[in-house]
Amino acid sequence: MATKSVLRRYATANAMLGGMLALLLSSGVVLAQYPERPITLITPYAAGGSHDLNARVFTTYIQRYLGQPIVIKLVPGQAGQKGTLEAVQAPPDGYTLIFTDNYRDQLYQHTFGTRHYDTTEDLVAVARLNYGQVGMIVRGDSPYRTWQDFEADARARPGELKMSHSGLWAAFFVAGAQVMKDRDLRLRMVPYRGGGPAKAALLADDVDISAAFPATVLADVEAGLIRILATAGAERTIADVPSFAELGISPTTGYMHRAVMAPRAIPEDRLARLRAAFDELQRDADYRAAMTRLGENTEYLDGVAYESERRALGQQYGELAEAIAEL
């Protein structure tokens, strides 16, 4: 009896020891591999915006490929400069990333005078997650059947037609500004607090034209309340709606790239690890389905490719800011 209990105790102790050893060994392996603890993702936006929603979705799934969760930290303020500064100043150990867009990244240096950093030098692209592609929209009962109708009227009455947009130098404002620059038009730009109120202003007939991401107005188009006159890009995305390029508007206009970036000094292997995880995420069916339901695309661009694209954008935005300042 006594021997049995001793034996059992011995066996238990042995098992526990073995377990602990195994745990130690495995944790040793985990420790050697980045990431070993949760990663912080700074999003320089207020809660509830499209970036917030996109971030909530992709961070839910990327955990599968990183082995660690990504925790979202909202740092809104100063047109995104506060959050960007925090990311730039964070230790470049791969545990602090930023989820930003091409305007905060490349345009605001020209428009808001970002004094404390240079995003191009201080940040490096991990991945471009997806993009929002702008369309120019009018009311369903508007006299403008085509973009040419609108442009002709706008040219005949410079500074009289009104465009509602989502805020100074926000996505729809930039698109409108580039359209004005490229087509030499003068519109009266009326700011609203975000895309929703800007669309409401169009539906209420307070303004003549507005911009929207086509996915967000599909129901209105079906119901005949809204007509899309043109969509951004070189190619058509809707069969009978012309693209910006066909109308003589720069084909890179009207894209909001949602990108994850890291401080430039991040170790090479860690950057590679992150980029690989985003590559793998693209093959995740659940992630793709969730994004589609949200009305967002999964047009992914890897970090290396986006790195060169963002530099080209920065140059274009410099010219745009100058042109608008002259107006």
Next chain:
Amino acid sequence: MLDALLAGFDAALRVDTFIWMSGGLLLGMLMGAMPGFTTTMGMSVLMPVAFLVGDPLLGIPFLIGIYKGGIYGGSVPAILISMPGTAASVVTVMDGHELTKKGQPRKALDMGLAASVISDFISDFLTLILIIPVAAIVLGFGPPEIAAIMFLSLVIVAVTATGPVLKGLLMLGVGFWLSFVGADPFSAMERYTFGTTELYDGFHLIPMLIGLFALPEIFNAVRAGDKQRGHVTSLIGDRLSWAELKNSMRTILRSTGIGTAVGLVPGLGQTVAAMMGYIAAKNASKHPETFGKGELDGVAAAESANNAVNGPTMVPLLTLGIPGDNVTALLLGAFMMQGLRPGPTLFETSGATVFAILIVMLFANLIFWVIGYYTIPLFSRVVTIRKGLLIPITIMLAFTGTYLARSNPFDLITLIGFGVIGLAARKAAFDVMPMVMGFILGRELEYSFGQTLSLAGDNLLQFAFTERLGMTAIVIATPILGTLIGLRMNRLRRQELMRGG
């Protein structure tokens, strides 16, 4: 449409839906009770939970529960420790915390709950039956109308301030001026920032509220010491009686009407509703002098008005696909994640599901009453905590709440600054409420007025008299209404003076 409504009724009666909803309500209440942790932040964090469950009748009621619970939860610290958890509960502080000081925190919390639940129920019911016809009205309110309503609100706040008119106007002016600090929304030109980046976005509302309302209370509590400690039951006080609820029923119904109307206009929000409801109640009361000194009716007026806003904000969201604020933007995302696309075709394609959600929203109020009824005794025990312990906890909440709001260390300095201002104002018998209202309304007025000018172009007068008669009517009515209310208030002031002298 009736078929869809009936089918929705059928779909809504599910046990698991109610469990998720209750969970959301409870979480929302706790988050709202945490100063600085806004309802939007709570919803945003729990958003993945809502879409991972994959059933619109679980995820969306869960989020709506957080929304509703959060708006009520804000009134808990407002009543107990004079710390408005959210901007929506600023007005609740005035009478709610006075009641706590009189030893009636339980009554105040009960009244807040009853008023919230009743008004929420009525406004949700109105939303449910009127959502289709009312959708067209929503678009009639653009920036010009909002600017006019803001102007009207400002005048009403000015004439109804307690104490001498001049002091009220002065505080209103200071608040109004403070709202201009920071980059202007139209050209990003910096104003009164002294070249610092900290003031680029202007002052934040949360540290201002906590500083003005909570810090002076803490200071006073420290000076008063722990002498008047009594028995536990004498500190918490009684529950609300039916008679008291019946007495405030008129106020609750009036505030519900005001709140529902405010909710229909995108962009006005809970704070404006609460303030309007409170002022209307004070104006209609037979004893307006008791307002601000611990009047149950005051709590009822504020809490029913701010909660009545919740239901109608769903109207533009569901029928037009237009989110008016960040909370509805999150709900829009939640709907889309479940395969429902808010907009003009929503009721045709998934009418039953949407009606089911609205019906669940209606029932949520009854569940909330039960949850509230059993948690209020726990919450109200806060006042029985020894002051030596409660004061440090309150100070900690003030600072963590401020930091939580937007993780900005500069806000802590703002908090202390406004605490000093609040203390000085109290010493000199200045009411800080007009200052807060001036600050909140000032920003909105500036923005909507700027939009109006931009819409009007060169000829504002022509714009006002041909295109925007609604705005013009409100602007013309403002001085008339202001004078009438002002005269009545002056009479009351005189009576009070005579009674006092």
